[in-house]
Amino acid sequence: MSIMPVLSDEEAGAAARAVFDDIRDTRQTDFVNNFWRVLANDPALLARTWDKLKAVMGPGSIDPLVKEMIYVAVSVTNGCQYCIHSHTAAARAKGMTDQQLMELMAVVGAANETNRLVNGLQVPVDEAFLSDPKA
Known part of the structure; x- marks a missing residue:
């Protein structure tokens, strides 16, 4: 069990939802997994982690x-x-x-x-x- 809530799109703030949208767009899917949904409790951490992972796991x-x-x-x-x-x-x-x-x-x-x-x-x-x- 997570020690922080797994936020739905509705529960996440606007900044977190913007990252969710980028995840969906980048991965060409509607699925946003629980890792990102838990990080959405801290939108700055969510954005920073997503940006880094997107760069590292992206084309190279x-x-x-x-x-x-x-x-x-x-x-x-x-x-x-x-x-x-x-x-x-x-x-x-x-x-x-x-x-x-x-x-x-x-x-x-x-x-x-x-x-x-x-x-x-x-x-x-x-x-x-x-x-x-x-x-």
Whole structure:
């Protein structure tokens, strides 16, 4: 259960409704999810977060599916159930298959394991990894 209300369009103020409209327009959908509806309790936070996410997840040199898969991986590592579900749905909508999801989870599991081993053992970074490959 959310510690702040999940605001409907009617309950949200004009500034929050303007962000909701931009979400709908940008995503070409009528659906505004609960994350945005809870952030609408602070319209400035809602707008700031939406603007940043829209820029980061928007067109760029990384494929949109890859961006969603990265978001899933980070969400798994951080234990964010909401983000795991919402970004898995977004990745599936962009074409992610079950096989790709399982391979992604294998990479996430392996990376988390080896990260913990390296951190626990305090393995020094190899000099070769510190040099500039363009130099």
